[in-house]
Amino acid sequence: MHEFSIAQELVSQLKGLLMQYQRRRVTFIKLAIGRFSGVVVESLLFSLTALSEQESALKGMKVEVESSNVEYTCNGCGHNFQPEHSAHTDPINIFQALAVSCPLCGHEFCSRKGGDELLLLTVEME
Numbered sequence: 001m002h003e004f005s006i007a008q009e010l011v012s013q014l015k016g017l018l019m020q021y022q023r024r025r026v027t028f029i030k031l032a033i034g035r036f037s038g039v040v041v042e043s044l045l046f047s048l049t050a051l052s053e054q055e056s057a058l059k060g061m062k063v064e065v066e067s068s069n070v071e072y073t074c075n076g077c078g079h080n081f082q083p084e085h086s087a088h089t090d091p092i093n094i095f096q097a098l099a100v101s102c103p104l105c106g107h108e109f110c111s112r113k114g115g116d117e118l119l120l121l122t123v124e125m126e
């Protein structure tokens, strides 16, 4: 289970932060998960909840997830752009992503930058 090991990773990262800042517990975290990261957000949250229930320092922690931005660069004219929202709010379809065409010159081969990351954006501790 991919998501479970990511959750384990996050938990140990959070525990490390608690030690580093000498705090007792984590109350809130915010994650940025790219829509091309291959991470199933529901599974990750499920694993994270299950793991944090076993850690008194993380118990009851709130988790917020935002999907991070994706940017494309046109291989034809070099134009950087973000895809139309409407076309990309649905569950990810890699083929759809590859079919993004440049709004300036209409070139059909555009390279994607970003969208496959998983970042810990905010951590609130007390």
Ligand SMILES: [Zn+2]
Residues within 6 Å of the ligand: 074, 075, 076, 077, 078, 079, 102, 103, 104, 105, 106, 107
């Ligand atoms: Zn172009």
